[in-house]
Every structure is written in structure tokens, then in C-alpha cells.
Amino acid sequence: MASPNQLKKALKKEGLRYTQQRQSIWDEMCATDEHRDAEEIYLSLRNEGMSVSRATVYRTIDVLVKNNLVRKLELGDGRARYEHKMDLEHHDHLICVQCGKIEEFMDETIEEIQEKIVNNLGFKLIRHIHQLFVICNNCR
Amino acid sequence: MASPNQLKKALKKEGLRYTQQRQSIWDEMCATDEHRDAEEIYLSLRNEGMSVSRATVYRTIDVLVKNNLVRKLELGDGRARYEHKMDLEHHDHLICVQCGKIEEFMDETIEEIQEKIVNNLGFKLIRHIHQLFVICNNCR
């Protein structure tokens, strides 16, 4: 179960109310490490008997993304996927173009070079997307 | 003007016909180094008096992407942008989150590390997306 404190803090910061729906959406997103889309999260909640609407799922996810509790992933298949940021370490993704399996990777050197590239241009790095599309060992 | 040979060769390889529309869409995409979306390409062609439909623009772009003549960029704003691959050097993109300006970057070390990461997992690298979202020097 996701801690309500993190959520409550974020909502307070935004001047928003703490509600059942928002808590259960946050719980649902923390319930697995899979990368699910809004529809999947919506259907899971409905299956569990929660009263919640698609609109509220999208609205709540926005709040969570804005407050850095959730990361939005665009993997090029036309629907956004989400991952919670309970475990704090940053990472990027490998995606198998055959089976769709998603793995994570992280490389300190790449992160440093990115910073260097941006700084050399006089820019400020806000965020990055780094996705490696592969054929995984199962699919080869 | 884009050489018809590259296009003709690609079409022949796929068993597809060489048509006026396909040539003019390819020409239009090669006419600039900007990163335009399908609608912008469609409107440019119409302004030039070409008879072409949106559907054909989308279909032709698919062919060009599949045959590696064009690269599709998903910058997270809900519409795909495209760049021709006439000048062969690979690069990735910096995008200003304020003004939307797109710059290019390329780093040999990052490319090598990517390969290493994928190989170590026993995977095969097909393609990658690496986008740095920044605030550019003009917007700071």
C-alpha cells in the first residue's frame, strides 16, 4: 500500500483536497512496477469495485506527475504509460520491439555527458528521455 | 530537390509503385531541415498547388520511415514530427520546453555505452530515442 503521506503532502502543496479517489489511484499505481496506461489503471480500480471515472484517473495522474510522484513514459505506441517513483533511483528504459517487454537501465557516464552537452550550449537541462528499442534475448 | 533515385530504389525494393504524390512528398520533406509534422507537409504541398490528400501524406511518410529515408520524432506534444535522412550522420535532439526550438546533438561515447548496455543483456539494439528537454539560452 502506498503511503498516504506523500500524496497528502503533494495535494496540500497544490491546494487540493485529499479524496478517496485520489488515494486509490495513487495506491493502484504503486501496487505494481509494471508500466500501465491510464485505461489499465481505470479498469483495475473498477474491477476492485472502486467508484471512479476515467476523467478522474487522468486528472489525478496529472497531479501526481506534476508533483513528481509518477513518471509519464511515451513509448511511441500512442498511449502514455506511467510508473510510480516510490523507489527513488533514476533510470531509463529498454523496450523490446517484438514482445513489448520493458527493462530498466542507468548509466552514470551518460548522465554526466548529457549535463555537459547542455551546459556547453548554455542551456539548462530539465528532463530527458532515453529509450533503447531492442530485440530481447527471448525474442531473438 | 531530392533525388528521385533513392526514392525509386526504395519503392522498387518494397514492390511499390513510383507515383507523383510519393515523389512530391519526398521532395517536400527534403526541402528543409526543419522538423515538421504531417499537417505542415500537407499544407505546404497544397499551397504549391499539388493535388494530394492527408491520407496519402500519412501513407507515404510511413513508407519513407519504413525504408529509412525519414525519421519519425515523437516529442511528446501529441503529433509526430519528421526529418529526412539525406545527410547521413546520426544525431539526437535537444528541445526547449519554453519556445519549442529543436537542436541536434551527437556523442560518440553515449552511442558506445548504449551498445554495451544492450549487448551485456544479450539484446540487439534496433534504434533509440534520446531527447534532452532544456531551457535554451534565449529563454533563460
Next chain:
DNA sequence: GCTGCTATTGATAATGAGTCTCAGAACTTA
């Protein structure tokens, strides 16, 4: 250069992820 076969095209309908609207429900504060 014709003929006939088949891929391509254009107009438009359909799709689908995500957003907007607005009336009613649920908090909050007094």
C-alpha cells in the same frame, strides 16, 4: 501505344487517447 490487372489515391468516416463541461456530490469553514 493499347489492355487489363492491381496498387494507389482522395474524400470522408471512423478510431481512440485524452480533455472539457457542467450539474450534482462532498468537503470545509464559520
Next chain:
DNA sequence: TAAGTTCTGAGACTCATTATCAATAGCAGC
């Protein structure tokens, strides 16, 4: 408890992209 707000749900809407299908136009063989 009342008044004032914020939230929610249902469904309408948007907008990029895809599918449909009759008409058109390449292309291979004559």
C-alpha cells in the same frame, strides 16, 4: 447547519491518425 468551494462522473468533444471504398493511374505484356 448553511454557504461557499472543490471534486467527481457521464458523456460530449477534440484532434491526430487510420480505415474504407469507389474511382484513378502505374505498369507489364501484347
